Amino acid sequence: MKQPRTKLARLIAEQTLRQGVSKRLSREIAAYLLSEGRVNELESVLRDVQVDWAEAGKVEVVARSAHQLPPKLRSEIKRIFRASYPKAQLEVTEIHDPSVLGGVRLNLADRQLDLSIRNKLDRFKQAALAGKE
Amino acid sequence: MITPLAQFADSSSGIGALGIDGKALVIQLITFVLAFWILKRYAFGPIIKVMNRRRETIEGGVKLAEQMQREKAELDVKVEASLHQARQEADGIIAGAKDMAQATIAEAETKARNKAAVIVKEADARIAQDMARARQALEAELVGLVSQATEAIIDEKVDTKKDADLIERALREEQAA
Numbered sequence: 001m002k003q004p005r006t007k008l009a010r011l012i013a014e015q016t017l018r019q020g021v022s023k024r025l026s027r028e029i030a031a032y033l034l035s036e037g038r039v040n041e042l043e044s045v046l047r048d049v050q051v052d053w054a055e056a057g058k059v060e061v062v063a064r065s066a067h068q069l070p071p072k073l074r075s076e077i078k079r080i081f082r083a084s085y086p087k088a089q090l091e092v093t094e095i096h097d098p099s100v101l102g103g104v105r106l107n108l109a110d111r112q113l114d115l116s117i118r119n120k121l122d123r124f125k126q127a128a129l130a131g132k133e
Numbered sequence: 134m135i136t137p138l139a140q141f142a143d144s145s146s147g148i149g150a151l152g153i154d155g156k157a158l159v160i161q162l163i164t165f166v167l168a169f170w171i172l173k174r175y176a177f178g179p180i181i182k183v184m185n186r187r188r189e190t191i192e193g194g195v196k197l198a199e200q201m202q203r204e205k206a207e208l209d210v211k212v213e214a215s216l217h218q219a220r221q222e223a224d225g226i227i228a229g230a231k232d233m234a235q236a237t238i239a240e241a242e243t244k245a246r247n248k249a250a251v252i253v254k255e256a257d258a259r260i261a262q263d264m265a266r267a268r269q270a271l272e273a274e275l276v277g278l279v280s281q282a283t284e285a286i287i288d289e290k291v292d293t294k295k296d297a298d299l300i301e302r303a304l305r306e307e308q309a310a
Contacts, residue, residue, distance in 0.1 A: 065300065067293040073300055080308060101284055102291045104300045115303035117287055121280050128276045129269075 009048030050109035062107040064097040
């Protein structure tokens, strides 16, 4: 029987909050999604896991950038979001993504802050094309 | 044997003096009367009847021919009148048909002109649309090229240090906002 995505995310969140994120658990989740033919739901499941973590007091900030972030900037990012989540345990997960070009794209459970050059370029393209129509 | 000619030659008195044998004359007269009676009794009647019938037939044929001549003349007059009327009607029909054909041609020309105008208008609109589409495509391509060039320049110019500065500035601006 197919498990609802939110239930699946809750199970993963509970397990990761208890034991932390391990390679074994990641492999098991991947295997499960593959066997069920639900690989395309991965992004949604991870977002739901982030929401469950936030409800449990753990906020993960996924930072996508073209270059490695210096520790100073990681702290700065935490400081910025501390105001929004004063009591939560904040974690910054860094992902190297050359397509961002420059700047950083920050993803939280329920919001996104896109400060990347890619975003600015996309907005420029949209504005340029929309203005011509 | 004594021939009448010999008897006639031998007679020398009365009618015989004139060379006429009375006896033979009587016999010939009786024979003639008898022959005439027989012919009248059996031949003249039917012959005259036949001749009368033929005469009547010929007269009837002549009368019929005259009547036919008259009727032919009357018929010729009627035919001539009918032909005249038919010619007049035909002239009228031809004139009407010519008028109708001219009207049809004029109508067809008007329709063709209107249709041509519509086609030209549609073609103009299509050309304008195609031009607008082509312009949009060109502009999109231009924007894409600018974007690609910008990406290439940024990729080359922005190193870890510059990227960190960029992020720091962006975060400050975000906080200020």
